[in-house]
Amino acid sequence: MSGRPGLRERKKQQTRLAISQVATRMFIERGFDHVTVAEVAQAAQVSVNTVFNYFATKEELFFDRAEEVEDAPSRIVRERREGESAIDALHRGFLDVVNGKNRKEPWLAARLRPFLATVDASPALRTRGGLMLAKSEHRLAQTLIEESGAPADDPTARVVAAMVIGLERVLVEELQTRVLRGDSDPQIRAALSQIGERGFALLRSGIGSYCTRASSA
Incomplete structure (x- = not known):
């Protein structure tokens, strides 16, 4: 079918x-x-x-795509490759976004500016944006529990999810600040890449191979 x-x-x-x-x-x-x-x-x-x-x-x-955005980190972990850890998969997903991989249109700050300016001007939308991150963190923790086979009360997944979404929050704030002040696309990409690479290096040093997908061989 x-x-x-x-x-x-x-x-x-x-x-x-x-x-x-x-x-x-x-x-x-x-x-x-x-x-x-x-x-x-x-x-x-x-x-x-x-x-x-x-x-x-x-x-x-x-935020008509809130469901998709909230589930994105969890989806990336669920679809990670054989031999790939949760952090490695999320890092790869971050690089795809920053580099504009698989996008039909160029990644342009000019396209984002009206949207982000509207969010910045509305307390209700800023609150909703924070709630989206909180929901994404909760979903990711549940996904990590399921994918790692850990007990439901194991705190590891919650801590890892909080660290991952904490980095995402920093990246979102940096993106919004730079877009609204009129930085160029190369400037924004460079700033996000620097923060992202540093953040994932720190996550990898602390989390390591946590939730690595076993090989089917």
Whole structure:
């Protein structure tokens, strides 16, 4: 059977994306805190109830890929290669992001600036961003427990997850600071690479081969 979603599911995905795109444009133009869900619904030509059928909160309208972002570290660990530790896999994932691997469009600060400026101007969005990192940390800890076969009450996975997401928080803050002040793409890449390489070196020295995927041979 094909893994492609059916027609009904594709229509739902299209509706969700259309609502999110309208909302994001309005939030960027007017500021997140100055746009109501009712105004988004009117602009998207749907009812308020329809909006809430797809998005539980107003913040989800803006962070429409929150689920994907929160799960990213866990997904990378789950999909790590044979003989690859959790930290090595996460380091590889970091390099892919910084170097723009597998992106259809160039990694440009100019594309991020309106989005990040909107987040910076809204206390609600800044709080939601922090919650996304907290959820990502919790998911990663659970994934590390499952992948390492450790007992549920083993603190190692929680400590490792906190360290990994702590580094991610530093990188996100550095990215936002540099994008908003107008640094060039090469400057931003260089700064993130320097922080990331130092951070992963420290993680590797402390965590080492933790949660390495065994070879099938």
